[in-house]
Amino acid sequence: MTNSPRLIAVSEPRHAEAVVLVLHGGASRRDNPMVSPTQLSVLRMIPVAKRIARADPRRLAVYRLLNSTRGWDASHTPVDDVHWAIDQLHEGFGSGLPVGLVGHSLGGRAAILAARRPEVSSLVALNPWVYPADGAVDLTGRRVLIVHGTDDRIASPANAAAAARGLGQTADVSFVRVAGAKHAMLRRGREFERLAADFCAATLLGDRTPRGVVAKALAGESPIDI
Numbered sequence: 001m002t003n004s005p006r007l008i009a010v011s012e013p014r015h016a017e018a019v020v021l022v023l024h025g026g027a028s029r030r031d032n033p034m035v036s037p038t039q040l041s042v043l044r045m046i047p048v049a050k051r052i053a054r055a056d057p058r059r060l061a062v063y064r065l066l067n068s069t070r071g072w073d074a075s076h077t078p079v080d081d082v083h084w085a086i087d088q089l090h091e092g093f094g095s096g097l098p099v100g101l102v103g104h105s106l107g108g109r110a111a112i113l114a115a116r117r118p119e120v121s122s123l124v125a126l127n128p129w130v131y132p133a134d135g136a137v138d139l140t141g142r143r144v145l146i147v148h149g150t151d152d153r154i155a156s157p158a159n160a161a162a163a164a165r166g167l168g169q170t171a172d173v174s175f176v177r178v179a180g181a182k183h184a185m186l187r188r189g190r191e192f193e194r195l196a197a198d199f200c201a202a203t204l205l206g207d208r209t210p211r212g213v214v215a216k217a218l219a220g221e222s223p224i225d226i
Contacts (some may be wrong), residue, residue: 003034005081006066007088011053016061018098018121018204019089022049023082024064025105025129028071035066042066044185045104048126051193052102055201056208061093071106078110086117095119100200105129105155105183108146112163115139122203124196127183128163129155135166143203144173145217147195149181149188161223174217176224191226 010022026041035042045064053062067081086099098121103111108128115123115137122143146164148157157177164175176195181188195213202210202218210218213226 003068005068005084007085008037008064008066010049010062010064011057012061013058015059016093016097017059018100018200019061019063019093020049020052020100020102020200020204021082021085021089022052022062022064023078023101023103023107023110024067025103025107026067026070027106028069028073033069033071033073035068035070037066039070040184041105045107047189048102048104048193048196051197052200055197056205059205060201061097063089072109077113078106079113082110082114083117086114086119090119098122098204100124100204102126102196102200103128104185108155109134112137112139112144112167115142115144122200124199125160126185126192126196127152127155127181128160130159130163132159132162132166135163135169137167139167139171142171143199143218144171145176145195145199145214146173147176147178147192149178149183149185151180152183154183164222168222172218172220174220174222174224176213176217176222176226178226 101111108125
């Protein structure tokens with residue numbers, strides 16, 4: 001039986017003005033390629049999604065995407081699942097709402113590669129597992145925030161910084177370094193959650209005035225150390 005992606009609603013306001021899609025990471029597993037709602041890579045995105053939903057519960061619709069398979073299969077990648085999810089959101093909300101993507105690890109890479117969709121206005125990549133060449137994606141008109149822990153030993157901070165520099169050739173990109181944070185975002189996790197929520201609200205809801213690190217990011221400052 002073919003595995004299928006799934007959308008999990010976190011917040012569904014009646015009069016949503018923007019939609020945020022939250023993407024998990026997770027490595028491939030030969031014994032069980034199906035994504036489980038209880039795997040750690042999925043669970044660690046729940047507080048991120050809830051924090052984004054609290055940023056403006058009346059206007060921000062928030063969904064978590066469970067990919068069809070674990071990891072990154074060359075024949076069907078998480079990017080394909082993101083495209084599917086955006087199509088599903090179109091059916092529910094119409095095509096007029098701006099979409100924000102927030103992804104961790106391989107979900108961060110999927111967010112970057114899927115952000116070429118015209119519906120996507122902004123994206124946040126948290127400890128993204130990327131190649132420097134991923135920075136060649138043309139994201140003209142998008143706002144991009146990449147947040148990476150300095151002690152991440154799974155996803156390379158150097159690769160993420162290189163991708164950020166490349167993306168900055170076409171998009172408004174800021175790179176934030178979180179001192180001492182590791183890949184799982186357990187240490188200083190609230191910083192990752194706060195940055196994702198504040199950035200989504202500021203970029204997707206036009207009347208929001210950004211503060212702190214997000215204000216610096218949107219002003220063009222990069223890299224930013226916290």
